[in-house]
Each structure stands twice: as C-alpha cells, then as structure tokens.
Amino acid sequence: MSEKNGLPTWDSLLPLVLKYLSNKDGVSIRKIDFDVAESLNLPDDLRYKTSSKYSDVLIENRVGWAISDLYLSGALERPSRGIYKITNLGKELSKLDDSELTEDKLHSQPAYIAHQKELSERNKQINDDDEYDVVDDISHRTLRYNNEIASKLLKIIQEAKPTFFERLVVDLLSKMGYKGENGSAEVTPPTNDGGIDGIINQDPLGTNTVYIQAKRYKSDNIVQRPAIEGFYGALSSKHADRGVFITTSKFSNGAKSTAKNFSIVLIDGIQLTNLMLQYHVGVQVKKHLDLFEIDEDFFED
Template sequence: MMINQNIAGLPSWDQTIAMTLQVISERDLWKRNDLRKVVADQFNLPEKTRNRTYPNNPDVPIVESRIGWTLSDLAIGGLITRPHRGVYQITDLGSQMLSKYGKHLTRNEVYQLPLFQEHQREVEERRSRKATMSQASENTTNDPEDIFNLLAQKTKDYNIEVTTKLRQQIIDSDPVFFEHLVVKLLSKMGYKGPNGSATVTPISNDGGIDGIINQDPLGTSTVYLQAKRYSKDNTVQRPQIQSFYGALQGKGAQRGVFITTSRFSPSAADYARRFSIVLIDGLTLTDLMLEYEVGVQVKHDYKLYEIDDDFFNLD
C-alpha cells in the first residue's frame, strides 16, 4: 500500500494509527518492541529515514517512537488491551473499528470514543487541581526566565498525561499488587522511618487492614493502611471509612491511611477528617507516585546552563 508521508518523510500520526491496528489484528499477542519494528517496516521507508532518531533519544528511531505513542492512544480508546506487561492484543472494539474504517481510521475517530473522552476529562481535572500551575506565555522570547517557564509548563503537561495513564494501569492490575504498591509508596514517603518495617497483611486474615507500617523496630508507632483498587466511577462512601475506622479501633490504632484509585464522597471525606484518617484518592496517588518515583522512571533530564561568574572572578 502506498503511504502518504509528512514533510520529514515519516508517516503521519493518523497513518500510524491505521497501520498499527491492522498489524495487531494479524496476531493474537504482540510484544511491544516486536510490534513497533514490524509496523515501522510496513511503511517501506528508506534506510536513513527508517533509522532517523531524535538527538536526545538516539536509541529509538523516530518512527518507532511515534508508533509507541499510537499504541498508547489505541489503549486509552479501548481498541487494544495489555493482557501482560509489554504485550498487546486487539479488542472486540478494535476489530469493529478496523472493519468499519480500515486504512482510513484516524485519531479523530479514536478521540471520540467514550473511553478516550473519559481520559481527557481526567486530564482536565488534574490540570484544574493544580491551581498554582503557572501559565506559559504565548509570546515567549529567548529570555532565560521565559524558556525556563515554558519548559516547566510543557513538562507538567507531559507528566499529567503520564499520571492519567498510570492510574488506569493500576486499575487494570491485580488487587494484591495494588496493596504492595501502596505499602511501597508510603515507605518511600517516609512513613516507615529509617529502621522500621512495612508489610502487606495476608488476604485470609487482614481484618480490614491491608498493610502495616511500623516506624521503628519496636512498633511503638504504627500506621495501618487500607487499599481499594476501584474503577474510576466507584466512589468510596462513608460506610467504608466507618468500617476502616472500626478496624483501627480493633487494633487500638491512632493512625490510618485509606488509599483508593477512585475518589471519596463528601460524607466519606468529612468522616475521615473527624477521626484523623488520611485519604489518598486516585489523582493524588499517581501524583505521589511520580514525586517519589514509584512505578515510573525518569525518561529524560534537560540541563539549563548559566555562566559561573565566580569562575571569571580573579580577585
């Protein structure tokens, strides 16, 4: 098939969407790296164009990087799924969309899907939560302050996308995995202390407590956790907080943290405040995971230099 390419000689975003979904449909399961390479090869690009890379990411060809973002969009829209880490599979919806649009499938159709719309609403909610986020100027100059602010803004926008996708990946994970995740996160946040311990309680005998963090070896200061891996629309209600408080009372505990991938109702939040229970909802959870680098890794560091005046000071 002849492919119209963009100015750089590479397939456009729309063209990678149709081709990627077509290739995925030809096999039951695909490993991510294999899939990117096979899709890229379908475009029959000249070797120099096929291997072109970004200066700050020389290990991955641009076309494969673009396909990686396409996979992300297809997964958000529900056209493909990830049954295992780094493995992709087409869904019934993906097969239907491919049958309907074929090579004419574009991001416009993907972006109109209900799951993608839900994703965008969450992105906007995260942005609105960050009320202190500075607004990048539309008319930036080469002034160092303008460049710094623009870079900071773009980084925040990128990380909002990462946290939104991260939340969905957690929701799709195993409940026991989620319990281990929150124990690790709170440990990295300093709840465990330098010589403390952190454990996930056995499923068969948790008594309403999913995790226990001792801040010292003797366990004189203990934090009890409850972790609920809920879908985004399954709001935690007051009775669930009351039940957790009852479990805390049974332990004679004074400190509790309730973590969910969804959100808390106003009455649940009010009850938690009255009894000093810390609440962490899905948006806050993934923000903290980025802050403490749990389940994520740094993709790239940018260095901004300034002149070292002391170096030129001969006095």
C-alpha cells in the same frame, strides 16, 4: 497513508497496529513496534532513521504513539506490564476503512474523552501568563508532560491486579519515609486480612504502626462513607489510631468528612500518581535539564 519526513505519520499506523493484534492474545510493545515497522518494507535509510536529538528509531516511535492512543481510547488493553492486546472496541474499529480510522475517530471514544477530562483537571493549576518567560514556559511544559504521564500511570494501575496495587501502595509509603530507618512494611495475605491491606511498622518493635487499605477502582467508582466506616472498624479491632486509605478513584464529601472525624488520611488517584512521580515509584527520570542564571556576586569587586 499520510507521511511526514518520508515516513508514515503515527495516526496512519492505527489500522496496521489493530490488524497486527487482531489474532494475537498479547504482545510486548517492543515486538509490536518492530514488527509493524518491518511490515512497511521501508528502505533502510527510512526504516532506521533516528531522531536528530535521540537515538530512537523514528518509525518505531510512531508505532508506539499509535499504541498509546489506541490504549487510552480503549481499543487496546494491557493485561500485564508492557503487554498489549486488542479489545472488543478495537476489533470493531479494525472493521472500518483505513481512511475512517483517524485521530479524530479515536479521540471521540468515551475512554479517551474521560482521559482528557482528567488531564484537564490536572492542568487547572497552570495559569496562562501574558508575559513570556522561558523558565515559566519550561516549567509549564514539564508540568503538562508529567501530568500526561501521571494520567497514563493511573490507567495502568486501575487495570492491574488488586494484589499488585496493594504492594504498590506499601512500597510508596515506605519510599515516603513512613517505614522509618529500621521499620518494616508488609502486604497482608489476600484472604482474612480483616480489612487491612498493608501494615507499616515505623520502628523495630512495632510501637508505631500505620495500617493501610487500598481500593483499586475505576475513576467513576467513587469511595463512599461506608467504606471509610468499615476501615475505621478494622482499625478499631487492631486498637490502632492511624490509618491511610488509598484509592485510584475519588472520595465523596461524606467519605472525606468521616475520614477527618476518624483521623484517617485519604489519598485519591490524582494524589497517588503525583506522589509516585515525586518519589520515583514506577517511573524513572527521562531527562535532566540545567537552567543557568548569572551569579551577580561573582562579578562584584
């Protein structure tokens, strides 16, 4: 088992996490972190060694990183919030010798490759700058980090229940101000919803209403034009002139063109998670930084 600072590296913990979950139905991430760390039988000075910057226990953090990469690679699934269980792929990987279950092996899995491709698309907006600037560097690093969080967020949403996704999008649009000061927001019943998943009344009387359709799809399940036409039909039955169609995947060009003609707002998976970060839905601020510059006016006579 490879080590760093006297502790096992995160990738060397991959076989232990899979072995631990091999005969369990679903375990919380906190329990996995603790139990796998305990199984190493480390001396107390290493078992409870913390980061120089934070109070987090290093070895438990490394178990957490192993869980994260196993999840992104499809070896683990998340049946509910904070709960992980092994998948069929994970069971196959667990049969490998420990020396074969490496970071490279994990990162060669199709699910991880797809995740990296999506992350790369998010990072296209970052341009390399030959001239180093500390503010730009921090901004770029922050953007990359947040893009990673957004990609993980999207994967979690795609594996959640459809009813959870419907509540999520209604909460998000409310947080964005669509509900107004005295308006209301509701998720429609799962049966006989008439193609409408959520309704937001922007005022107490409901004179301005926004109708929502939410489709929780995998990234490769592209929303096509018929889905937009169907939503328009549902809007017409309500005599509505405004609607928002939200998906965890993407829209085809035909779907985009049709939505534009029908005045339907489209939000795809990347826009969705960016908005969730912007309006702090499903996430919380991890750290706040203050960057200072000289106030030249203060020193003027």
